[in-house]
Amino acid sequence: MSLARTALASALALSLYAGLAHAGENDTASATPANAAAPTDTRDAKQLEAVSVIAPGETRQIQSIGVDEIVRQQPPGSSPLKALDKLPGVQFQAADPWGAYEWSTQITLHGFDQSRLGFTLDGIPLGTMGYGVTDGLQITRAITAENLATVELAQGAGALGTASNTNLGGTVQFYSADPEMKAGARVSQVIGSDSTHRTFARIDSGDYHGFSMYLSFANADTDKWKGFGDQKSNQANLKAVYQWGDGNRVSLFADSSKRKEYDYMDLSLTSQRALGWNWDYLQPDWNTAVQIANALNGNGAYPAVLNGLPADYDKGDATYYAGGGIRRDSLAGLSGSFNLAEGVTLDATGYYHADRGEGQWATPYQASSPTVPIAMRTTDYGLDRYGLTSSLKFNVGNNDIELGVWGEEANTNQERNYFQLGGPYTALYVVYNDQTPFLRAFLQHYETKTRMAYAEDTLHLLDDALTVNVGAKSLHVTTDATSLVPTTAFAQGSMRASKGFLPQAGVDYKLDANQDVYASYAKNIRAYGITPFSTSQQSFDAAKSRLKPEESQTWQLGYRAHGETFEASAGVFYTRFANRLLVTTPCPAVVTCASSLNNVGDVVSRGADLAFLWKPVQGLSWLNSFSYNHSTYQDDYQNSGTVPTADKYVVGVPKTMFSTSVSYEMQGWRANIEGKYTGRRYITYTNDSSVPSYWVVNAGVSYDFGAMAGLDELSLGLNATNLFDKRYFGSTGTNGYVAYDPNGYNQTLMAGAPRQYFVSLNAKF
Numbered sequence: 055m056s057l058a059r060t061a062l063a064s065a066l067a068l069s070l071y072a073g074l075a076h077a078g079e080n081d082t083a084s085a086t087p088a089n090a091a092a093p094t095d096t097r098d099a100k101q102l103e104a105v106s107v108i109a110p111g112e113t114r115q116i117q118s119i120g121v122d123e124i125v126r127q128q129p130p131g132s133s134p135l136k137a138l139d140k141l142p143g144v145q146f147q148a149a150d151p152w153g154a155y156e157w158s159t160q161i162t163l164h165g166f167d168q169s170r171l172g173f174t175l176d177g178i179p180l181g182t183m184g185y186g187v188t189d190g191l192q193i194t195r196a197i198t199a200e201n202l203a204t205v206e207l208a209q210g211a212g213a214l215g216t217a218s219n220t221n222l223g224g225t226v227q228f229y230s231a232d233p234e235m236k237a238g239a240r241v242s243q244v245i246g247s248d249s250t251h252r253t254f255a256r257i258d259s260g261d262y263h264g265f266s267m268y269l270s271f272a273n274a275d276t277d278k279w280k281g282f283g284d285q286k287s288n289q290a291n292l293k294a295v296y297q298w299g300d301g302n303r304v305s306l307f308a309d310s311s312k313r314k315e316y317d318y319m320d321l322s323l324t325s326q327r328a329l330g331w332n333w334d335y336l337q338p339d340w341n342t343a344v345q346i347a348n349a350l351n352g353n354g355a356y357p358a359v360l361n362g363l364p365a366d367y368d369k370g371d372a373t374y375y376a377g378g379g380i381r382r383d384s385l386a387g388l389s390g391s392f393n394l395a396e397g398v399t400l401d402a403t404g405y406y407h408a409d410r411g412e413g414q415w416a417t418p419y420q421a422s423s424p425t426v427p428i429a430m431r432t433t434d435y436g437l438d439r440y441g442l443t444s445s446l447k448f449n450v451g452n453n454d455i456e457l458g459v460w461g462e463e464a465n466t467n468q469e470r471n472y473f474q475l476g477g478p479y480t481a482l483y484v485v486y487n488d489q490t491p492f493l494r495a496f497l498q499h500y501e502t503k504t505r506m507a508y509a510e511d512t513l514h515l516l517d518d519a520l521t522v523n524v525g526a527k528s529l530h531v532t533t534d535a536t537s538l539v540p541t542t543a544f545a546q547g548s549m550r551a552s553k554g555f556l557p558q559a560g561v562d563y564k565l566d567a568n569q570d571v572y573a574s575y576a577k578n579i580r581a582y583g584i585t586p587f588s589t590s591q592q593s594f595d596a597a598k599s600r601l602k603p604e605e606s607q608t609w610q611l612g613y614r615a616h617g618e619t620f621e622a623s624a625g626v627f628y629t630r631f632a633n634r635l636l637v638t639t640p641c642p643a644v645v646t647c648a649s650s651l652n653n654v655g656d657v658v659s660r661g662a663d664l665a666f667l668w669k670p671v672q673g674l675s676w677l678n679s680f681s682y683n684h685s686t687y688q689d690d691y692q693n694s695g696t697v698p699t700a701d702k703y704v705v706g707v708p709k710t711m712f713s714t715s716v717s718y719e720m721q722g723w724r725a726n727i728e729g730k731y732t733g734r735r736y737i738t739y740t741n742d743s744s745v746p747s748y749w750v751v752n753a754g755v756s757y758d759f760g761a762m763a764g765l766d767e768l769s770l771g772l773n774a775t776n777l778f779d780k781r782y783f784g785s786t787g788t789n790g791y792v793a794y795d796p797n798g799y800n801q802t803l804m805a806g807a808p809r810q811y812f813v814s815l816n817a818k819f
Contacts, residue, residue: 113560142663165685166223246812281334283316323798340478347418545594655689
């Protein structure tokens with residue numbers, strides 16, 4: 055039995071034993087609040103209702119949002135990442151109004167893209183939450199939004215013990231809500247634009263001698279806002295908690311998620327300009343798809359509708375017949391928090407995650423037969439991972455000491471197959487794997503082992519006016535790749551990212567009861583993942599010995615203040631990101647071919663974040679945030695010649711962002727409106743192409759009827775997204791970035807969703 059499996063089994067046994075051993079003790083003792091945070095959460099054990107832009111006493115920049123921002127001010131079913139978009143330093147983009155369509159969803163913090171951030175749910179690592187299933191899953195597949203309690207954002211440097219091997223630029227930590235102490239049920243029904251309907255139902259057992267649980271189910275179905283097809287999901291959550299004695303608890307969380315999505319078409323600057331914002335996949339227009347595929351292969355002319363594109367534009371990539379994705383996830387975590395002695399606490403979480411997924415694409419680059427120039431290409435994913443996080447916390451005088459470990463083992467399969475098509479189809483979710491592929495491009499197997507240990511000491515001095523913490527972690531990640539079928543596009547071998555000493559330090563000083571200043575430093579590395587193996591064997595062998603893992607060093611300095619009617623924070627940061635790795639490919643992103651991985655130098659980011667939350671009267675809240683981010687490449691790099699990227703801005707990252715949101719409650723009424731400005735973003739490494747800045751505004755209004763008709767609560771809500779129907783480019787880099795694109799030909803952009811409306815009816819009994 056492997057080390058990680060042994061540790062996981064031991065942790066589960068420990069949790070169950072502790073629960074049973076104390077089951078007869080203090081059965082009548084008062085339980086901790088129903089909405090206590092996860093056992094690994096070191097903050098006050100309570101559910102955060104709204105937004106907080108300060109974290110007094112913390113030595114890093116930390117901000118939080120609660121259930122009000124996650125559920126009540128967003129269209130039901132929205133990703134909690136969408137709610138984070140109003141905080142400074144955060145950019146969230148998507149092609150749908152909920153931020154749930156995964157090919158398009160992306161978040162950046164302080165110039166770092168999603169692949170270089172860390173994400174956890176109740177301490178369970180979610181990996182990078184990327185579309186290609188290699189190390190985790192999206193938060194929307196991990197938990198239903200209504201079951202979240204708090205989301206904690208750390209721009210720049212996450213907590214030392216965060217279970218992430220990709221945390222270069224910050225962390226997002228999600229915490230699930232605990233079951234209610236009172237038995238009951240709640241139901242939410244949503245209808246809206248594009249035939250949207252979503253149903254959420256949850257049943258709570260209430261507290262029974264320290265035991266409580268809930269079970270929820272959510273079903274969602276919506277047509278795409280443009281083109282053909284819909285997007286469907288079913289999700290079930292279960293959480294059970296047993297609490298006893300003084301701070302002891304065991305909790306089980308389980309999630310099952312199934313998603314099916316028709317894709318939105320990637321656009322380019324030129325295709326959008328010539329074909330419009332509503333240009334999409336061709337399905338069910340098979341004849342046009344065949345004509346384009348034939349023309350792409352030199353057999354006939356392109357359709358007249360594409361004649362508006364320049365002569366040298368690759369019209370074969372302007373659109374395809376169809377594309378889509380399927381994901382099925384199971385996630386389970388068993389956590390325990392045990393009060394071992396006065397001031398000594400042991401936290402442990404064992405978890406397991408399984409994913410099966412498939413991306414489907416009707417490709418004109420491979421014929422099914424001499425008469426059918428299109429084939430079905432599938433990219434199939436399989437992931438099984440399990441792990442353990444554990445920490446021991448104890449007090450010695452003025453010192454809060456924390457020691458912790460994290461171990462994970464992940465087994466990943468990725469394969470690309472081609473199946474014959476005989477003609478048009480409209481049912482995206484035909485299981486093509488029941489057939490035998492006529493071509494298999496690759497079948498890769500990856501085994502990834504992560505081992506992390508950390509130690510941290512937090513000192514409280516000057517009657518708690520001064521907080522100093524120092525610590526370090528050791529991180530070792532090994533990935534072994536095996537090619538199960540012959541391929542020239544992928545390599546096999548082993549890569550190891552390892553650093554024995556990654557320090558982190560910080561200081562916070564309370565100027566008075568309402569003001570504090572802080573400063574921090576953190577050093578991190580990022581695991582290689584499977585990227586180094588997406589090259590030829592020759593390129594991999596040549597690069598392996600000279601590659602170093604990506605590394606960041608972050609400095610932060612900030613000021614926080616709060617009073618009865620306001621919260622304010624101001625911070626500056628400086629980050630040096632070294633050993634940036636870039637895959638260069640000699641063919642279009644949609645074609646499978648061998649690539650090479652290169653170290654292309656450093657990135658320096660410097661900037662400032664400002665946030666001000668004002669509550670002048672009861673029920674009124676006004677949040678403003680401003681971000682300035684200057685992230686530039688420091689070096690040129692070589693790719694069939696010198697690519698002049700030194701001093702150019704980082705792709706996909708706006709230099710300035712501003713957000714303002716107002717919410718007001720009075721006599722059962724609730725209204726909110728929020729606007730976000732996103733500055734210009736470059737979409738090439740040489741900055742010769744960019745997407746323009748834009749404003750987008752969302753609004754909502756609801757009325758709470760209170761108790762009526764035998765219900766404890768009844769409310770009706772209306773949400774409008776993109777209220778002024780702004781047409782803009784949301785996601786960038788969906789098909790990767792290129793060095794040069796002065797004519798705007800790269801198909802790597804997603805249009806933001808137009809104005810949409812959603813009505814929700816919510817009942818609790």
